Amino acid sequence: MPKTLAAKSDGSPGVVYRGIVDGLYRGRYVPGQRLVEADLTRDFEVGRGSVREALSRLAAEGLVSMNLHRSATIRSLSRAETRDLVALLEVLNGFAARLAAERVEEGNNRKLITEAYASLADVEVQRDFLRFARARNTFYRTMVAMGANHELARLMPRTNVDLIRVQFRAYATVDDDLRMEDYRAIYDAINEGQGRKAETAARNHIRRLGDAIDKLPDGAFAG
Amino acid sequence: MPKTLAAKSDGSPGVVYRGIVDGLYRGRYVPGQRLVEADLTRDFEVGRGSVREALSRLAAEGLVSMNLHRSATIRSLSRAETRDLVALLEVLNGFAARLAAERVEEGNNRKLITEAYASLADVEVQRDFLRFARARNTFYRTMVAMGANHELARLMPRTNVDLIRVQFRAYATVDDDLRMEDYRAIYDAINEGQGRKAETAARNHIRRLGDAIDKLPDGAFAG
DNA sequence: GGCATGAAAAATGTCACCAAGATCGTCCGA
DNA sequence: TCGGACGATCTTGGTGACATTTTTCATGCC
Numbered sequence: 001m002p003k004t005l006a007a008k009s010d011g012s013p014g015v016v017y018r019g020i021v022d023g024l025y026r027g028r029y030v031p032g033q034r035l036v037e038a039d040l041t042r043d044f045e046v047g048r049g050s051v052r053e054a055l056s057r058l059a060a061e062g063l064v065s066m067n068l069h070r071s072a073t074i075r076s077l078s079r080a081e082t083r084d085l086v087a088l089l090e091v092l093n094g095f096a097a098r099l100a101a102e103r104v105e106e107g108n109n110r111k112l113i114t115e116a117y118a119s120l121a122d123v124e125v126q127r128d129f130l131r132f133a134r135a136r137n138t139f140y141r142t143m144v145a146m147g148a149n150h151e152l153a154r155l156m157p158r159t160n161v162d163l164i165r166v167q168f169r170a171y172a173t174v175d176d177d178l179r180m181e182d183y184r185a186i187y188d189a190i191n192e193g194q195g196r197k198a199e200t201a202a203r204n205h206i207r208r209l210g211d212a213i214d215k216l217p218d219g220a221f222a223g
Numbered sequence: 224m225p226k227t228l229a230a231k232s233d234g235s236p237g238v239v240y241r242g243i244v245d246g247l248y249r250g251r252y253v254p255g256q257r258l259v260e261a262d263l264t265r266d267f268e269v270g271r272g273s274v275r276e277a278l279s280r281l282a283a284e285g286l287v288s289m290n291l292h293r294s295a296t297i298r299s300l301s302r303a304e305t306r307d308l309v310a311l312l313e314v315l316n317g318f319a320a321r322l323a324a325e326r327v328e329e330g331n332n333r334k335l336i337t338e339a340y341a342s343l344a345d346v347e348v349q350r351d352f353l354r355f356a357r358a359r360n361t362f363y364r365t366m367v368a369m370g371a372n373h374e375l376a377r378l379m380p381r382t383n384v385d386l387i388r389v390q391f392r393a394y395a396t397v398d399d400d401l402r403m404e405d406y407r408a409i410y411d412a413i414n415e416g417q418g419r420k421a422e423t424a425a426r427n428h429i430r431r432l433g434d435a436i437d438k439l440p441d442g443a444f445a446g
Numbered sequence: 447g448g449c450a451t452g453a454a455a456a457a458t459g460t461c462a463c464c465a466a467g468a469t470c471g472t473c474c475g476a
Numbered sequence: 477t478c479g480g481a482c483g484a485t486c487t488t489g490g491t492g493a494c495a496t497t498t499t500t501c502a503t504g505c506c
Contacts (some may be wrong), residue, residue: 011291011458011459012458012459012460013458013459036486036487036488037487037488038486038487038488046459046460047459047460047461048460048461049272049275049458049459049460049461050458050459050460052272052276052488052489053275053276053279056276056279056280057279057283060279060280060283060284061283062374062377066488067468067488068467068468068488068489069466069467069468069487069488069489070467070468070469070487070488071487071488072488080373081373081374084372084373084374084375085374087372087374087375088318088372088374088375088378091314091315091318092314095311095314148307149307149310149311150303150304150307151285151304151307151308151310151311151382151383152307152310152311154285155311155378155381155382158283158378158381159374159378160374234489234490235489235490235491236489236490259456259457260456260457261456261457269490269491270489270490270491270492271491271492272489272490272491273489273490273491275458291457291458291498292456292457292458292497292498292499293456293457293498293499293500294456294457
């Protein structure tokens, strides 16, 4: 019994990696928290090498920061970093939305994005933070996948959207009132196959998100 | 004699990482080549953990692909992947150029970008592939640094510009005639502080690059 | 000649050990 | 009592060795 069944499916580092990302969404880990290698080794029951590899990957994606000879910590975004990230996401999401709209006719793309939007618009889903987060991720992932730009798909997870979602989850106002009509505008434009309109809608949404975040108190950000 | 002096400066993984990227530009490694961990361990005289970490980082950046239980290989771009990458670079470089133009007045930004452009325009530099590659990298890095968007700076190296540069270096026509006037247009717009113009110039340059690559024969791409 | 079997190769996963740096508490002296 | 020097301890960085698993390839059988 050297390893669990889950471990076999995708290598031990993958287990640790997904475990940490998932733990982030579940609140098990919070920004700023220390991640001691020995603890992770015990929690996930894998070798330290696997833990280190998982941490390396997370650090490469910017989700955790590794300080020399100090514990790795869940990264916490400062106000400036958040602003930078939002500005970048505006560009990337606009690009993704445009590509998606241009390819809505291909394959069963229309069906996929419609389903993703439907579950996002479900009031039942909106009540549960975890379910809503998943639905939103699915919507964005579908949008990116529709674009069929392999490089964009590769790069998108390497932005720190997850961090934004988690760090500001307490401030529900950020994406409360505005979000659903924004998502609807993006979906409509994609569904109509209007690339330019989709890009604008996506950029507007992110820009509004940025404005809302700008209004948050300093306490929401890393020192 | 547990470790070399070079290794001490930035950790063993960094040595391997830079060694491979450098070897790529020098022709020591070519796209498609296998990278056996044991060989790298011997060549760079570091532990296997360091080799694996370096490979992980390179894989995260997309420079090498790691197949489970098979050798890591230098990634080779297919025609479709190249097209995707160019489309993405067009967006990102346009964004970077716009930011740079908007901040040309700050600090000694104007001086830095002017120097970077000067060494790029030096006919002496243009004769040497390696020197020119370095000057071009410096120009782009300066442009990104001027923008002062931390997230963009973090994400840019994770695109596979290096791969494009190396894979199509044999086909000099790609960026021969058009390149210098394009770079001049970008530089001028940045120097004038005209964000919109800089973005357009940068996007036009990348688009032209893409058009040239589109005309290359199938032999230039991965099967 | 095609296919199955088994050996070798190569990668993954784990553990143990030592080195280096950082943190933190304690102790001593002014 | 305060403050700095010192050292114990914690944690990561790096290496080597060994077992396990998977792939690959050559050999032999039908």
